[in-house]
Amino acid sequence: MLExxxxxxxxxxxxxxxxxxxSINKGEVHALMGPNGSGKxxxxxxxxxxxxxxxxxxxxxxxxxxxxxxxxxERANEGLFLAFQYPMEIPGVQTSFFLKTAxxxxxxxxxxxxxxxxxxxxxxxSKAEELNIxxxxxxxxxxxxxxxGEKKKQEILQMSMxxxxxxxxxxxxxxxxxxxxxxxxxxxxxxxxSDNSFLVITHYQRLLNYIKPDFVHIIADGKIVKSGDYSLxxxxxEKGYEEISQTA
Amino acid sequence: xxxxxxxxxxxxxxxxSDYKYGFSTEVDxxxxxxxxxxxxxxxxSAQKDEPEWMLEWRLNAFKVFNKLPKPQWAKLNIPEIDYQxxxxxxxxxxxxxxxxxxxxxxxxxxxxxxxxxxPLKEQKMLSGIAVDAVFDSVSVATTYKKQLSDLGIVxxxxxxxxxxxxxxxxxxxxSVIPVSDHSFAALNSAVFTDGSFIYIPEGVRCPVxxxxxxxxxxxxxxxxxxxxxxxxxxxxxxxxxxxxxPMRDENQLHAANVELVALDNAEIKYSTVQNWYPGDKEGxxxxxxxxxxxxxxxxxxxKISWTQVETGSAITWKYPSCIxxxxxxxxxxxxxxxxxxxxxxxxxxxxxxxxxNTSSKxxxxxxxxxxxxxxxxxxVNILSKAKNAxxxxxxxxxxxxxxxxxxxxxxxxxxxxxxxxxxxxxxSKINEDQLFYCQQRGLNSEDAVGLIVNGFCKEVLQHLPxxxxxxxxxxxxxxxxxxxx
Ligand SMILES: Nc1ncnc2c1ncn2[C@@H]1O[C@H](COP(=O)(O)OP(=O)(O)OP(=O)(O)O)[C@@H](O)[C@H]1O
Ligand SMILES: [Mg+2]
Numbered sequence: 001m002l003e004x005x006x007x008x009x010x011x012x013x014x015x016x017x018x019x020x021x022x023s024i025n026k027g028e029v030h031a032l033m034g035p036n037g038s039g040k041x042x043x044x045x046x047x048x049x050x051x052x053x054x055x056x057x058x059x060x061x062x063x064x065x066x067x068x069x070x071x072x073x074e075r076a077n078e079g080l081f082l083a084f085q086y087p088m089e090i091p092g093v094q095t096s097f098f099l100k101t102a103x104x105x106x107x108x109x110x111x112x113x114x115x116x117x118x119x120x121x122x123x124x125x126s127k128a129e130e131l132n133i134x135x136x137x138x139x140x141x142x143x144x145x146x147x148x149g150e151k152k153k154q155e156i157l158q159m160s161m162x163x164x165x166x167x168x169x170x171x172x173x174x175x176x177x178x179x180x181x182x183x184x185x186x187x188x189x190x191x192x193x194s195d196n197s198f199l200v201i202t203h204y205q206r207l208l209n210y211i212k213p214d215f216v217h218i219i220a221d222g223k224i225v226k227s228g229d230y231s232l233x234x235x236x237x238e239k240g241y242e243e244i245s246q247t248a
Numbered sequence: 249x250x251x252x253x254x255x256x257x258x259x260x261x262x263x264x265s266d267y268k269y270g271f272s273t274e275v276d277x278x279x280x281x282x283x284x285x286x287x288x289x290x291x292x293s294a295q296k297d298e299p300e301w302m303l304e305w306r307l308n309a310f311k312v313f314n315k316l317p318k319p320q321w322a323k324l325n326i327p328e329i330d331y332q333x334x335x336x337x338x339x340x341x342x343x344x345x346x347x348x349x350x351x352x353x354x355x356x357x358x359x360x361x362x363x364x365x366x367p368l369k370e371q372k373m374l375s376g377i378a379v380d381a382v383f384d385s386v387s388v389a390t391t392y393k394k395q396l397s398d399l400g401i402v403x404x405x406x407x408x409x410x411x412x413x414x415x416x417x418x419x420x421x422x423s424v425i426p427v428s429d430h431s432f433a434a435l436n437s438a439v440f441t442d443g444s445f446i447y448i449p450e451g452v453r454c455p456v457x458x459x460x461x462x463x464x465x466x467x468x469x470x471x472x473x474x475x476x477x478x479x480x481x482x483x484x485x486x487x488x489x490x491x492x493x494p495m496r497d498e499n500q501l502h503a504a505n506v507e508l509v510a511l512d513n514a515e516i517k518y519s520t521v522q523n524w525y526p527g528d529k530e531g532x533x534x535x536x537x538x539x540x541x542x543x544x545x546x547x548x549x550x551k552i553s554w555t556q557v558e559t560g561s562a563i564t565w566k567y568p569s570c571i572x573x574x575x576x577x578x579x580x581x582x583x584x585x586x587x588x589x590x591x592x593x594x595x596x597x598x599x600x601x602x603x604x605n606t607s608s609k610x611x612x613x614x615x616x617x618x619x620x621x622x623x624x625x626x627x628v629n630i631l632s633k634a635k636n637a638x639x640x641x642x643x644x645x646x647x648x649x650x651x652x653x654x655x656x657x658x659x660x661x662x663x664x665x666x667x668x669x670x671x672x673x674x675x676s677k678i679n680e681d682q683l684f685y686c687q688q689r690g691l692n693s694e695d696a697v698g699l700i701v702n703g704f705c706k707e708v709l710q711h712l713p714x715x716x717x718x719x720x721x722x723x724x725x726x727x728x729x730x731x732x733x
């Protein structure tokens with residue numbers, strides 16, 4: 001699915017990712033943990049194609065394509081989804097309208113006709129219900145005056161409606177209350193299948209109790225310093241980054 | 249609006265061509281020589297079989313025009329206009345002898361409107377919308393006439409109204425925009441050719457949208473639109489105008505005068521979707537859109553609401569205004585002005601508070617892209633008798649790219665201490681992170697800009713009649729094509 005080799009990234013001359021390798025296969029869930037400022041969000045932006053990041057070295061293969069050559073929207077329409085750490089507010093744009101536009105952009109890219117209005121309404125309603133998002137919410141402007149947790153749930157709604165192949169969740173758990181964390185995790189688990197993959201960025205092992213990862217990676221100063229299975233998250237919870245990085 | 253819908257389809261098939269209504273129609277024209285003089289004015293009046301009083305009114309206006317100084321353009325860069333190098337009248341020959349029915353109209357002209365998405369034939373008419381179609385200097389046809397006249401509503405071309413309702417025309421024409429107001433007002437009064445006339449009788453709520461579609465076709469021809477709308481006591485009308493012109497290298501002039509009169513408890517809602525040819529990327533060609541629009545809230549509790557979506561024209565200069573004479577009267581101005589490439593817009597409103605408890609609201613959204621300049625210029629004037637007058641003004645500007653400009657010039661004059669005036673203004677650049685977010689959801693960069701700009705304009709667009717709002721949104725997106733990336 002995704003193969004990152006020797007990735008070096010800088011922004012405004014500042015080196016942030018310094019030789020990162022990561023390989024994610026179909027059907028796998030990978031967790032990425034690491035201290036503040038270690039480059040997790042940067043990696044998610046580079047994967048989704050945000051500009052201003054300079055790729056100094058390395059390659060990224062996405063399903064046989066050179067990911068770095070694709071535009072942001074092409075990557076998205078090829079099934080790459082980023083649940084933002086800080087979702088954007090779009091004033092004046094109704095959430096439901098945004099969802100519809102996103103879905104139809106993808107369909108257009110895939111050469112399909114627009115989704116029928118009724119079909120869309122049904123899909124949105126059922127997905128929103130699963131995530132305990134009210135229809136009132138969907139009538140409001142996208143993310144405007146949403147609470148922190150509501151924004152995160154909105155990201156997962158978008159994800160489940162677009163059903164991506166490769167989803168990156170950047171600290172989706174931060175800001176969620178206990179019930180919301182469970183609901184969101186269930187949403188993610190429901191989407192999991194043998195054809196798609198997830199990269200879950202988090203600071204808390206708690207999320208990984210719900211979304212069981214196949215692999216856990218620890219990033220520090222722009223490099224993956226340790227990889228392991230779920231038990232690595234438990235170890236980290238106990239020892240902290242400092243000690244883990246040293247033993248790497 | 250069906251016209252823009254059509255346009256969008258057309259563009260998509262045309263591919264590269266940016267302006268979608270750029271075609272012209274081959275018709276034989278009646279056109280006197282170029283130049284502005286008494287002879288031309290007499291010619292126009294004679295062509296229209298006008299009564300003597302109308303001709304005199306025109307000739308007087310021409311005298312006034314010659315005495316008035318040229319307007320001083322504040323933020324606009326306008327080349328000197330040579331009034332002698334312009335045609336003032338052009339009508340298709342086939343329309344000279346007043347076609348009795350649509351069957352007598354040159355099929356080429358009917359086709360033009362069909363191409364623009366404004367079918368005039370009964371069986372294809374737009375439902376719920378009565379249309380008056382103006383082609384260069386003359387009204388082609390007005391739909392739904394019979395249904396409207398059963399209610400006592402008069403909806404016809406101004407030329408026709410001069411003959412059929414002279415008492416109303418005499419009473420109200422020039423009563424809101426005096427001939428001597430400024431030089432374009434005087435010029436229009438002298439040479440106006442066509443436009444719409446609406447009278448809504450006392451107590452009648454007009455059941456359909458009334459609409460005029462202006463089309464400039466002939467070369468080198470100025471279009472001098474004159475529209476007069478009168479809403480008698482306790483009446484209501486919603487009116488919409490749309491405009492397009494062929495793509496040509498030279499500039500063409502559209503100088504309109506629009507007067508609205510609302511009597512006691514009457515309400516007029518006036519919406520404009522202006523999409524004249526804006527010129528090419530280098531600023532060659534395009535329409536000079538110099539428009540004087542003014543509404544008088546003469547009666548108590550009357551209301552006039554202007555909504556405009558200005559996306560076209562090389563230069564737009566217009567300030568739809570309200571004179572709030574009647575006690576408790578209300579004026580509103582909702583505006584979206586988009587300038588791209590080399591376009592210039594200087595637009596805004598004047599709210600003149602005269603009566604007690606009068607209130608006004610101004611929401612202006614200016615969007616500039618390319619090398620365009622966009623100015624909001626507004627005046628809120630509260631006279632001493634206007635006890636408890638209130639105004640709320642909000643002007644937001646959005647910049648796309650680094651080479652465009654936005655300017656906000658609000659004037660406030662208050663001679664009354666108990667009035668309440670609020671003004672808010674913001675200027676921002678289109679947010680890169682918002683664009684990225686939308687693109688991450690699969691929208692291409694143009695769709696992303698269109699979506700964000702439409703969101704920015706929502707407060708204004710939602711005041712358009714429902715039938716037109718969706719099409720206006722598409723127009724907003726189209727007019728910004730090529731502004732990013
Ligand atoms: N535009 C920028 N200019 C300069 N430095 C930047 C820029 N963007 C990010 N950085 C820096 O890059 C580093 C990595 O940031 P990033 O957001 O990827 O961290 P993170 O691992 O996601 O941290 P957190 O856990 O706090 O979310 C930080 O030191 C940050 O300050
Ligand atoms: Mg981060």
